[in-house]
Amino acid sequence: MDLLQRAVERERNHKLPLRWALEQDSVWDHVFACVCCERVRGEEERREPRSEVCIRCVRAAGFEG
Secondary structure, eight states, X not given: OOHHHHHHHHHHHHXXXXXXXXXXXXXXXXXXXXXXXXXXXXXXXXXXXXXSSBHHXXXXXXXXX
């Protein structure tokens, strides 16, 4: 390889986008948008594990959460 080709290769490798490692976790993996109040809530505030409604909206509607 000549010097110019090596420099181009180094620059190309340097500008590669950063990638998340598979074992890393993101905050967005643990939040959801409630379909009633449209607020972003934590996973612990879901009515049920796959529900799209937060426990606050359930209680505001008069149901026991």
